[in-house]
Amino acid sequence: MSEPILEVENITFRYDMRQETEILNNVTFSVNRGEWVAIIGHNGSGKSTLAKILVGLLTPEKGRIHIAGIEMKEFSKWDARRRIGLVFQNPENQFIGTSVQDDVAFALENMNLSYEEMKKRVEDALEAVDMSSFRLHDPSHLSGGQKQRVAIAGILALRPDVLLLDEALVMLDPRSRRELISILRHLKTNEDISIVSITHDMNEAAAADRIIVMKEGRVVCNGSPKEVFSNNHIEVEMPITEQLRQKLINRGRKVPDHYMTEEEMVKFLWK
Numbered sequence: 195m196s197e198p199i200l201e202v203e204n205i206t207f208r209y210d211m212r213q214e215t216e217i218l219n220n221v222t223f224s225v226n227r228g229e230w231v232a233i234i235g236h237n238g239s240g241k242s243t244l245a246k247i248l249v250g251l252l253t254p255e256k257g258r259i260h261i262a263g264i265e266m267k268e269f270s271k272w273d274a275r276r277r278i279g280l281v282f283q284n285p286e287n288q289f290i291g292t293s294v295q296d297d298v299a300f301a302l303e304n305m306n307l308s309y310e311e312m313k314k315r316v317e318d319a320l321e322a323v324d325m326s327s328f329r330l331h332d333p334s335h336l337s338g339g340q341k342q343r344v345a346i347a348g349i350l351a352l353r354p355d356v357l358l359l360d361e362a363l364v365m366l367d368p369r370s371r372r373e374l375i376s377i378l379r380h381l382k383t384n385e386d387i388s389i390v391s392i393t394h395d396m397n398e399a400a401a402a403d404r405i406i407v408m409k410e411g412r413v414v415c416n417g418s419p420k421e422v423f424s425n426n427h428i429e430v431e432m433p434i435t436e437q438l439r440q441k442l443i444n445r446g447r448k449v450p451d452h453y454m455t456e457e458e459m460v461k462f463l464w465k
Contacts, residue, residue, distance in 0.1 A: 339370025
């Protein structure tokens with residue numbers, strides 16, 4: 195087991211110190227290098243607040259965060275931020291350049307890198323998200339899925355240890371969502387990048403290695419997709435494969451008595 199690249203210890207947060215109820219209450223978890231962790235929960239569970247704390251936009255009342263061994267403190271905040279990259283729900287909020295390659299290179303220009311290093315990083319990032327052939331295109335003219343790929347490439351060029359997705363796939367059509375999930379799997383496996391995705395999409399969560407379920411500011415479940423979606427005590431919407439399995443059971447069909455991934459469901463249906 196690899197060492198954690200992200201460690202969150204007993205994070206507590208309130209927007210208004212006069213209120214007794216915390217938005218986050220003793221939240222603790224870790225993410226290993228090359229691991230994909232999805233964070234799910236209903237509105238008001240604290241997911242978006244947690245995302246802002248992870249990138250240093252908010253300061254917790256209590257607790258500690260370490261990213262690649264760097265503790266997120268006021269004096270070390272900028273060093274820690276370089277290790278984690280945030281991709282927003284709407285990719286257009288991140289576009290600056292007039293071409294795809296200019297947009298990916300924009301943040302690099304502030305890092306005093308050589309032209310050769312910048313060029314290589316841009317090429318590597320665009321290749322990683324399969325957008326090299328669109329390098330000269332205007333980002334505003336791309337499809338939703340392509341725009342989100344460019345946004346991810348802009349973060350990858352910075353070489354972060356952790357890629358944080360805050361509802362980054364929610365506005366995409368099903369096909370674009372599936373394509374990006376495939377790219378994310380490739381990144382974590384081949385680029386050794388850790389992914390934390392905050393999402394309402396259970397099919398996206400099902401693609402992760404591990405799922406953290408939050409409720410009213412607390413972590414109420416932390417386990418593999420199979421463990422989480424097989425837990426009848428967890429109030430979450432089930433992914434499409436589990437919904438299908440339940441419908442087959444209701445129709446009297448004989449199916450496995452446990453949650454199945456998309457690949458497992460397809461194999462089962464083809465038997």
